[in-house]
Amino acid sequence: MTSSYTWTIHNLQELNRFAESLASVLFPGDVILLEGDLGAGKTTFTQHLARALEVKKNVTSPTFTIVKEYEGIYPFYHMDVYRLGEESDEDLGFDEYFFGKGITVVEWAHLIEEQLPDQFIQINLFHTGKERQRKLQLTVNGDRYDRVLEKVKMIENISN
Numbered sequence: 001m002t003s004s005y006t007w008t009i010h011n012l013q014e015l016n017r018f019a020e021s022l023a024s025v026l027f028p029g030d031v032i033l034l035e036g037d038l039g040a041g042k043t044t045f046t047q048h049l050a051r052a053l054e055v056k057k058n059v060t061s062p063t064f065t066i067v068k069e070y071e072g073i074y075p076f077y078h079m080d081v082y083r084l085g086e087e088s089d090e091d092l093g094f095d096e097y098f099f100g101k102g103i104t105v106v107e108w109a110h111l112i113e114e115q116l117p118d119q120f121i122q123i124n125l126f127h128t129g130k131e132r133q134r135k136l137q138l139t140v141n142g143d144r145y146d147r148v149l150e151k152v153k154m155i156e157n158i159s160n
Contacts, residue, residue: 003146004139005153009125011132015041016048018136021155022121023052025148028074028101031117033109036125040134042107043080045125050076053103061107067097075102082108121145 009015022032032049034042043061050059055072062068062080070076077097097104098117109116119142126135140149 002139002141003149004137005149006135006137008128009134009136012044015045015134015136018152018156019045019048020052021152022148023049024155025151026053026074026103028103029099030103030148031098031120032103032105033116033120033122034105034107034125035110035122037127040125040127042125045123046078046105046107049103049105050078069102075100077102077104078107079105080107081111084111118142119145121148 009018034045036042043059047059050070050072053072053074053076055070055076057070059070059076059078060068062078064083066079066081066084068078070078077100079094079097094112094115106112106116109122120140122139122141124135124137124139126137128135138149138152140146
C-alpha cells in the first residue's frame, strides 16, 4: 500500500523538527529515500535525522564514497548514489544495508531503483520560490510505513 502527504516546511527549524519526529518512529532496517531539487535540503535533512538518532560525528555527503557509515542509537548508513548514474545495474551490496541492523538514507534513490527494497519511506524536497521554504512530500510504501506516516502526522499535528 502506498500513501503520501505533502506540506510546506518554512525554515530549517521546521525541517529539523520533522527529522526529529521521523527519527522517533524509526527502527533498524528502515529505509528512507531522498529525492528533489539540487540544494533543496536532502543532505541537511539527513544531518538533522542523524543528530536525532544520536549520531555524534558530522554527517557529510558521501558523494565520492557512495556510502558512509555512522554509529548512533542504531547504525546509520548515508548513501549518495548520484555518481552511479542511470545505467548502473552493478550489484554493490546494497541489500546488506537495506536489510541490515541500521537506518539507511539514500539520496538520488531513483538511480538504483531496481536494487531498492519493496518497502520504504520516500521524501521529496522541492524549492517553492521563497527563501528557505520547501515543499515536502512524504510517500510511504508498505504497511509498516503507513503506520510511520500516521505517527509522524500525529506528532507534527498535521491533519488530512
